[in-house]
Amino acid sequence: MTRLFGTDGVRGKANVDITAQGALDLATAAAHVLGAPARAAGRKPKAVVGRDPRASGEFLSAAVVAGLASAGVDVHNVGVLPTPAVAFLTADMDAHFGVVLSASHNAMPDNGIKFFAAGGHKLPDAVEDEIEAQLHADWERPTGAQVGRVHENRAGQARYVAHLLSAVPHSLDGLRVVLDCAHGAASEVSPEAFRLAGADVFEIGASPDGLNINDGYGSTHLERLQAAVRERQADLGIAHDGDADRCLAVDADGAVIDGDQIMAILAVDLKERGALAQDTLVATVMSNLGLLIAMEREGITVRQTGVGDRYVLEDMRAGGYSLGGEQSGHVILSDFGTTGDGVLTGLTLAARMARTGRSLADLASVMTRLPQVLINVKGVDKSRVETDEELQDAVRREEAALAGSGRVLLRKSGTEPLVRVMVEAATAEQAQEVAERLVAVVRDRLALPPAARP
Secondary structure (H helix, E strand, O other), X not given: OOOOOEOOEEEEEEOOOEXXXXXXXXXXXXXXXXXXXXXXXXXXXXXXXXXXXXXXXXXXXXXXXXXXXXXXXXXEEEEEOOHHHHHHHHHHOOOOEEEEEOOOOOOXXXXXXXXXXXXXXXXXXXXXXXXXXXXXOOOOOOOHHHOOOEEEOOOHHHHHHHHHHHHOOOOOOOOEEEEEOOOOOOOOHHHHHHHHOOOEEEEEOOOOOOOOOOOOOOOOOOHHHHHHHHHHOOOEEEEEOOOOOOEEEEEOOOOEEOHHHHHHHHHHHHHHOOOOHHHEEEEEOOOOHHHHHHHHHOOOEEEEEXXXXXXXXXXXXXXXXXXXXXXXXXXXXXXXXXOOOHHHHHHHHHHHHHHHOOOHHHHHOOOOOOOEEEEEEEOEOHHHOOOOHHHHXXXXXXXXXXXXXXXXEEEEOOOOOEEEEEEEOOOHHHHHHHHHHHHHHHHHHHEOOHHHOO
């Protein structure tokens, strides 16, 4: 049976894969599992619920709130706020868990439901499995004063912005910043926080209407931000995704600064300030080899995890590390947040510029990105990637030929029926050639019969 929870909650097309009834059932199941410690202590569970501005979030959040309240949970509905804001408020309000309705960077027709445990932490797989096991189970419905109460709480934005400002290590006075909010959950919060921190702010993609989220704006569509930075002669541009848990940047010339470069800049900054725990950065196996080379030169250890910010978070929590993230722009500053926070990342990056007086391009030069080629191979049996000996032999031959000047990574997608072939090399041409040779082997060795292909 296919697991309900993916790498970041439950996600799919709204009103097809994610329905009002399904959201209500999932909410009641979560109430039973995540509210159990409160009930065991003789207390009524409390939950924080927030969403991004996509239209389907209106009825889906109503279903979640109804399900929680019917299961005896007091609900604080904080409305449209970034995912990291809901994580923060879950901890700040001493709630037993939090719920976010969002499909992140996905197109508007999609939506998703993800949960935070007490303290604002993502759920481990075992707890998600427990919630899934509770779906459609018989349960005793509370009545009278035992049903949950619903509070429309609109003070969450101010609390979250105050938290962000408390984490900014230097005023942004004198910086000109363009913010692309993806017509998403940060459309109010991010401009407010940057202005209060002292920046001169210009906004694009900050007029959500429920239908335009991620549509040509945000971290997956940087062209408008690049043009706006050049037009406004800004010092930098910051791009969020729909739920603002990630951040990519653009320098004054319009060049893209990705998550690896942002982590490199922040790691050096934190180390200089004595705030980089154990002088260690946690990244994933997809991070560019250039990041590892740069961090070794700077005396910073890099730990690598599987792909997904949840695995970065798990490693950070286990080891007590203060900085981690992904090339995609999910950056976790654990002294101030329990999950990736695009607004906090952007503020901290801008503060590094303001404190040093250096341009973003200059700061980003701490690392050199090796040319990287990523090819998605569809119509193959991804379960055999690690076990097919001829394929693994081909990988070993290509790695030996690169001789430390590049690397190869074959990874089966966690959410799609495909294999990702990633190659880094000294030149783009070499990376492309190696990738194409390996793609040919993947197709030859792992091809599914035509009838079995999606």
